[in-house]
Amino acid sequence: MNLYSSVDVICRSCLTSGPEGSARAFVQAPPLSIVLCSDRLTAAEIPEVIVHELTHVYDIASKKLDFAACDDLAYSEVRAARDAECTTLARNGSAVLSACKRAGGTARNAEMRAASAAAGGTGGGGLPPPLFSRAGAERAARRVCDSAYRNCAAEKAKFATTILHPDGGECVKRVFEKAYGDYEPEREGSPEKSK
Numbered sequence: 001m002n003l004y005s006s007v008d009v010i011c012r013s014c015l016t017s018g019p020e021g022s023a024r025a026f027v028q029a030p031p032l033s034i035v036l037c038s039d040r041l042t043a044a045e046i047p048e049v050i051v052h053e054l055t056h057v058y059d060i061a062s063k064k065l066d067f068a069a070c071d072d073l074a075y076s077e078v079r080a081a082r083d084a085e086c087t088t089l090a091r092n093g094s095a096v097l098s099a100c101k102r103a104g105g106t107a108r109n110a111e112m113r114a115a116s117a118a119a120g121g122t123g124g125g126g127l128p129p130p131l132f133s134r135a136g137a138e139r140a141a142r143r144v145c146d147s148a149y150r151n152c153a154a155e156k157a158k159f160a161t162t163i164l165h166p167d168g169g170e171c172v173k174r175v176f177e178k179a180y181g182d183y184e185p186e187r188e189g190s191p192e193k194s195k
């Protein structure tokens with residue numbers, strides 16, 4: 001039986017001290033609900049914040065994680081950052097986006113060079129031969145883009161976990177691989193699972 005068939009979303013001004021002091025939004029219980037800090041959020045940020053907090057709600061309600069435990073909070077913060085803030089950054093411009101764009105450019109460049117080589121070799125104004133095969137360049141591109149995403153999720157999860165648990169960075173390190181690969185429940189638009 002699912003105890004949480006609905007979740008309230010509350011908008012209010014947030015406290016300036018304690019764990020709430022540095023939050024834009026957070027989950028409280030009981031009853032399990034999401035608080036949006038109306039004094040710290042712009043309308044444009046709300047979709048991202050809702051994705052982040054709903055990930056926490058899911059992890060508390062369905063995965064039975066206990067955020068009083070550092071590893072459990074770290075686990076949920078990795079998942080939330082991956083699907084919320086890091087996805088926004090990848091869309092809107094950032095280190096994550098530029099790494100992914102550079103990666104895509106490397107793959108396209110290899111393809112163009114390969115096409116040029118196939119069409120008549122390397123001389124006479126043709127492009128130099130590719131340094132990598134197209135497949136190799138795509139693999140390298142995915143690695144660069146994925147590592148930018150992973151760094152983003154690890155950094156943001158560390159920051160968020162450390163607000164409640166001083167050793168948050170260690171907790172993120174311990175749980176990172178498992179949490180980052182956990183897309184439960186699968187959502188449309190989730191990045192492709194890495195194995």
Ligand SMILES: [Zn+2]
Nearest residue numbers: 052077080160
């Ligand atoms: Zn969070």
